[in-house]
Amino acid sequence: MDQGQKFAIVLGLLLAFAILCSGSGFLGYSYGHRVAQAVSYKQGYEQGREKGYQAGYEAGYKASQEEYKPASQLTTEEGAIVLRNPTYQEMRKFLAEDITNLRAYEERDYVCVDFAAGVNNNAEEKGIRCAVVDIFHPEGYGHTIVAFETTDRGLVFIEPQFDREVRLVVGKSYSQINGFIPAPRDDTIVRYVISW
Numbered sequence: 001m002d003q004g005q006k007f008a009i010v011l012g013l014l015l016a017f018a019i020l021c022s023g024s025g026f027l028g029y030s031y032g033h034r035v036a037q038a039v040s041y042k043q044g045y046e047q048g049r050e051k052g053y054q055a056g057y058e059a060g061y062k063a064s065q066e067e068y069k070p071a072s073q074l075t076t077e078e079g080a081i082v083l084r085n086p087t088y089q090e091m092r093k094f095l096a097e098d099i100t101n102l103r104a105y106e107e108r109d110y111v112c113v114d115f116a117a118g119v120n121n122n123a124e125e126k127g128i129r130c131a132v133v134d135i136f137h138p139e140g141y142g143h144t145i146v147a148f149e150t151t152d153r154g155l156v157f158i159e160p161q162f163d164r165e166v167r168l169v170v171g172k173s174y175s176q177i178n179g180f181i182p183a184p185r186d187d188t189i190v191r192y193v194i195s196w
Contacts, residue, residue: 081124083127084129085128085150086148086150086151087150088150088153091156091158094126096163098122098123100115100119100160101115101162101163105161112144112145112161115144116132116145116146116160117132119158119160120146123148129196131149131195132144132146132194132195133145133147136191137174137188138186139186141187143174143187145160145166147194159178168189168192169189170190170192171188171189175187
C-alpha cells in the first residue's frame with residue numbers, strides 16, 4: 001500500500017467519523033428538544049390549571065356564601081333568572097328534600113330523562129345551577145343523569161333515580177364502575193355531553 005492509499009483511507013475514516021458524530025449530535029438535539037418541549041408544556045399546563053382552578057374555587061366559594069332564594073326572587077332587572085353553584089352539602093340537602101327519586105320508573109311514561117329533567121327543574125326553582133348529562137352508549141342507546149358544579153368539591157355527577165353520586169369514565173361500563181346491576185345491553189360510556 002503506497003502513501004496515497006494510506007492517506008485516502010485515513011481521510012475516509014475521518015470523514016466517516018465526522019459524519020457519524022454530526023448525525024448522532026443531530027439525533028441527540030432532536031430527542032432533547034422533544035423531551036424538553038413535552039416537559040415544559042406539562043409543567044406550564046399543570047401550573048396554569050392549578051392557578052385557574054384555585055381562582056375559580058375562591059370565586060365560587062365566595063358566591064356560595066350568599067343565602068339561596070327561590071328562582072322567582074333571583075331575577076335581574078332584565079328578568080333573567082340568576083343561578084348559583086351550591087356547596088357539596090347544599091347539593092346533598094337539596095337532593096334529600098327533592099322527591100323526584102320517589103317516582104316509579106315506567107318504561108314508556110317516566111324514564112331516565114324525566115328523572116333528570118325533574119331534578120334539574122326543581123334545582124333551578126331553588127336557585128341552584130344543575131346540568132343535564134346525556135351519556136352515549138354503543139348501538140345508539142343512552143342514559144341521562146344530572147350534575148352539579150359544587151363550589152368546594154367541583155363537578156359531581158348524580159344518578160337522579162336514586163340521588164346517588166356516580167362516576168363517568170369513557171370506555172368503561174356505567175353499571176360496573178358505579179356498582180349497579182349489569183345493564184341488559186352494552187352500557188360502555190362512548191361519550192357524554194353536559195348541558196347547563
